[in-house]
Amino acid sequence: MNKELLSLNRLLGVFDSKTIKNPVLKDEVKDVEIEYISIKGKNTFESSVQKNTIDVLLTFKGKGCFINNEKEHTINSNTIIRVPYDSRYSLFVKEGEELHFILIRKLLDEKDIEVIKSRESDFAGLYFKALEDCSTYKEDIKSDKTVNRMILPEGLVPRFALGSVESEGPDEVGEHEHPMLDQIFLGLNGCKCNCYADGEDEVLVENMMLHIPLGSKHHVKVKEGDKLAYIWMDFFLTIEGEKYMSEQHDVEDK
Ligand SMILES: [Fe+2]
Numbered sequence: 001m002n003k004e005l006l007s008l009n010r011l012l013g014v015f016d017s018k019t020i021k022n023p024v025l026k027d028e029v030k031d032v033e034i035e036y037i038s039i040k041g042k043n044t045f046e047s048s049v050q051k052n053t054i055d056v057l058l059t060f061k062g063k064g065c066f067i068n069n070e071k072e073h074t075i076n077s078n079t080i081i082r083v084p085y086d087s088r089y090s091l092f093v094k095e096g097e098e099l100h101f102i103l104i105r106k107l108l109d110e111k112d113i114e115v116i117k118s119r120e121s122d123f124a125g126l127y128f129k130a131l132e133d134c135s136t137y138k139e140d141i142k143s144d145k146t147v148n149r150m151i152l153p154e155g156l157v158p159r160f161a162l163g164s165v166e167s168e169g170p171d172e173v174g175e176h177e178h179p180m181l182d183q184i185f186l187g188l189n190g191c192k193c194n195c196y197a198d199g200e201d202e203v204l205v206e207n208m209m210l211h212i213p214l215g216s217k218h219h220v221k222v223k224e225g226d227k228l229a230y231i232w233m234d235f236f237l238t239i240e241g242e243k244y245m246s247e248q249h250d251v252e253d254k
Contacts (some may be wrong), residue, residue, distance in 0.1 A: 001200050002028060006036045006207045008061050011098050017043040024102065028211045029182045029235050031107040031159070038100045039064065041093035049088070052108045054123070054157045057081040058186075058231070060207070062099035065092040068126055075099070080134075082127035082156050085116055102186075104160075104233070111239050112158035119155075127156055131164065137251040141174035143167065151231070154245040159236040161245055164188065166229045169222035176218065180241030181234045183212040188229040193222040204230055 004024050011018070017040055024034040039045055041064075047055065057066075059079045066073045066081060068089040075081070075091075083089050093099045108116070116123045134149040142148060145167055152162035165173065166188070175196075185195065187208040195202050195210060197218040204210055204220075206229075212218050222228035236242050 001195065001197055001202045001210055001213065003202060003208055003210045005205075006060075006100075006102075006209065008100055008207060011038050011040045011100075014040050017041060017095075019043055019045060024209055025184065025211055029184065030237070031109065032182075032235050033105040033107070034184075034209075035103045035105075036100075037103055039091065039093045039098060041097045041099075042095035043093050045091040045093075047083070047089045050105070052113060054085055054106045054108065054160075055083040055089075056104040056106070056152060056157060056160070056162070057083070057101050058104070058162075059099065059101040062093070063097055064094075064099040066090075066128075067092065071126075073126075073128055076130070078131040080127070080129050080131065080151050080162070082152060084126055085123040104162075106157050106160050106235075108158060115158045115239060122155060127152070134163075135251050137163070137249045139249055141176050143171050145171060146173075146228075148249075150249065150251055153251070154242050159239060159242065161234045161236075161242075162231060163249075164229070164231045165220075166227075167222060169193075169226040169228065170224045171222050171228060173220040173228075177215060178234075178244060179215040180238070180244055181236045182214045183235070184233045185210045185212065186231040186233070188231060190227045191229040192226040193220055193228040193230070195220050 020038045149164045154161045187206045197216040
């Protein structure tokens, strides 16, 4: 299981405006580029122009202003943003403030573009939500005490969905496999749980990104007194594979 730890302290001691960008888990998942970006204000981050991609931003810490289609949106930590298809955006961070986020760029294949063209209105607007406002769901492999959130439901980005799982130990996410999708976990605040995949094991902690190998049998355990709290990112190999989401997740209204 390949992993990377993201440092939220990397702007400590930086007093001038600065932007630090690093690729995360580079070339691990097909058609996906992830960058960890930290901005020290006063500074503006401009989106790059790239054809046939959709950007998703997930903020961890700090605050800033997200600008798209001439509208300004205040953003804080723990927010998800799905940028409209084929649209530019910028982020502004004020002097003395900072913002840390990951940029997940989904590369779109021909079928993805067909999906977008067939449902243009679904991809034309901005999807912008605080994580705590996202709908909860239940799943057979998770206990009743887990709180699961659907943060980026299927259909907003072709072949990509994202959610979270939270629980207190002792608890576990039962063993399962899903050969139709590649999965990355991101540890949230206070997370300390054990991830097992095909005989390998790894302790998932906060701000760690962990790649669950494609097709592996995997499960997660948390000990008494510890916390299980992570975001899962599902990257489907094909559009047809997406139906796994609705079969597996029983979303509750919020
Ligand atoms: Fe999984």
